[in-house]
Amino acid sequence: MAGSSAVPKTMKAAYLVGTRQVEIREVPVPAPAPDEVLVRVEAVGVCGSDVHYYEHGRIGRYVVEGPLILGHEASGVVVAAGHLVKHLRPGQRVAIEPGVTCGRCEACKSGRYNLCPHVRFLATPPVDGAFAQYIAHRADFVHPIPDDMSYEQAAMVEPFSVALHAIRRSGMRPGDRVAIAGMGPVGLLTVAAARRLGAGDVIVSDTVDKRLQLALQLGASEAVHAKQGSLAAAVRERWPEGVDVAIETAGHPDAFASLLPALCRGGRLAVVGLSPLPLKELDLTQLTDGEIDIVGVFRYANTYPAGIQLMRELDVWNLITDTFPLAETGDALERARTQKSESVKVVVYPQA
Ligand SMILES: [Zn+2]
Ligand SMILES: [Zn+2]
Known part of the structure; x- marks a missing residue:
């Protein structure tokens, strides 16, 4: 030694x-x-x-x-x-x-x-x-x-890795429109990571004003207060065809439910948040008619070298x-x- x-x-x-x-x-x-x-x-x-x-x-x-x-x-x-x-x-x-x-x-x-x-x-x-x-x-x-x-940046590579893995699992490509629900640290870092990896517009939702403000600072183009309006409605208003990619980091069935109808046909939904609550209902016709892919995200793999560079x-x-x-x-x-x-x-x- x-x-x-x-x-x-x-x-x-x-x-x-x-x-x-x-x-x-x-x-x-x-x-x-x-x-x-x-x-x-x-x-x-x-x-x-x-x-x-x-x-x-x-x-x-x-x-x-x-x-x-x-x-x-x-x-x-x-x-x-x-x-x-x-x-x-x-x-x-x-x-x-x-x-x-x-x-x-x-x-x-x-x-x-x-x-x-x-x-x-x-x-x-x-x-x-x-x-x-x-x-x-x-x-x-x-x-x-x-x-x-800094050591603070280096420590944050861990939650940033979750964000990077979520984006990889979502299949996001440069230029894609992205909706992200939940602006806790992982959600906020997902906004930052998505923008650095070439996302087009990023639209987010949360129930805390301060977090919505932070999301806008980190590159989100629109922030929706989840108690005042639905993310899917805000998406459809701006882009009637929907977003290409949605990422759930809130860990709440309502957030999941708000993302599914925000997706375009052929869209992809990545679920990061853990929720102890059951899903109320899932409209399976949305899945099949839209040929939607839903993927789970568990921690991350092979993200540290890229995460350190992007950080x-x-x-x-x-x-x-x-x-x-x-x-x-x-x-x-x-x-x-x-x-x-x-x-x-x-x-x-x-x-x-
Ligand atoms: Zn952590
Ligand atoms: Zn093993």
Whole structure:
């Protein structure tokens, strides 16, 4: 192992120890395996999933059984590398891709490694996450970033990857008209990604004015307040034939229902948002008559190199509304939980 001399023996980490209870603990700094690097964590974004575990202790079949470190949108600097690691060395600034896959199963070998049944994803129980001063992570999921990229930008490559994967799955081509429902961080980043990848007009909807404003700043051409009008009606008013591509990031059946009739014949709908609510009704004639494709989007695969390049031009301070030191990780989660209309992306600094 190279470069370990400056690494302390212990570190601080923020553990979720109960419902809405976070405790800072002093624990040993992990030792990297031969194929891992040790990263000093510099910035970590708070994700909706972190807030969900913090508030409910579970997401579907993933249940928090013991103290768990949350946080999976992370960046930092390599401070030590296992002896099998060739492409990274101490001092390299990096973005951490949180899902470490097996590399051997059919999903991995076909290039759809986001579907690997053996994935270990940060901050998904029982795997600890990145609200900690150091993290050991398999080196092939640790990506170098350019010198001019901030740690905040590098951390945001994670949710940006979801946006990129959604756009790939949607089949969007340059010039396409795109409708996007839900302007949380992923929806907003999908607007930014769509524009960078050549989308024509982008029309969005949400129920929070501030988020609609942000969407317009990031390149949307029209923003619809979902309580004041329907996205499909706004689309049809401007483009009677409909949009080519629709992307659902709101995680609500109403958003899904508003997108389907906004599509042109031959259009494609990508669903990112998770919803516990059932779909009320689905007009199957719209599907068959329009020959509509509906695709699901689960995390992402092979997005980091492109995401890092596209992220260089993005001013993430449009999205980062709150920052906290590691000692206040509980406050960061509480802020994200309670201020959904004011707060967009919350960032924790483990070294602060
Ligand atoms: Zn996330
Ligand atoms: Zn696999």
